[in-house]
Amino acid sequence: MARALRMFAWLMGVACVAIGLFHVIGSNAAIPGGPDAGATLDSLGRFFGAIFAGYGLVWLWAARQNPVPARVVRWLAAVFLLGGIGRILSLAVHGWPHPFQVALALIELAFPPVWFWLADADERASRKQDQNAQPAEADAPSRSMDR
Secondary structure, three states, X not given: OHHHXXXXXXXXXXXXXXXXXXXXXXXXXXXXXXXOOOHHHHHHHHHHHHHHHHHHHHHHHHHHOOOOOHHHHHHHHHHHHHHHHHHHHHHHHHOOOOHHHHHHHHHHHHHHHHHHHHOOHHHHHXXXXXXXXXXXXXXXXXXXXXX
């Protein structure tokens, strides 16, 4: 489970950085159905692309920690879930978006429960490893007895 969490965090980080940079560079052209959205949405899209790239960098930072911090994973999952909820609100107010956006909403609603479930896997594995190492150290004779 700890390995799955670390791999998932890396994958999420790389994907979010790539998607974020794609939106910074491509802006409206990166959004299905959005190329003719105008200067205001172009500016907004590039801004949120940078924010999403930063979100991905936090995932990459978390994946590099030993153990992967559960609290950070839970916060990142909550932010992603909030994005999915925002899409549901948009659907309720404005109707169905482009099918690609629907697929993204499904991902944004499906992944967070998995992250919440995996969040402390690496911390638990680390604690277990520490507990298994302590008895072995306790059984070793001390140097003071050898004199």
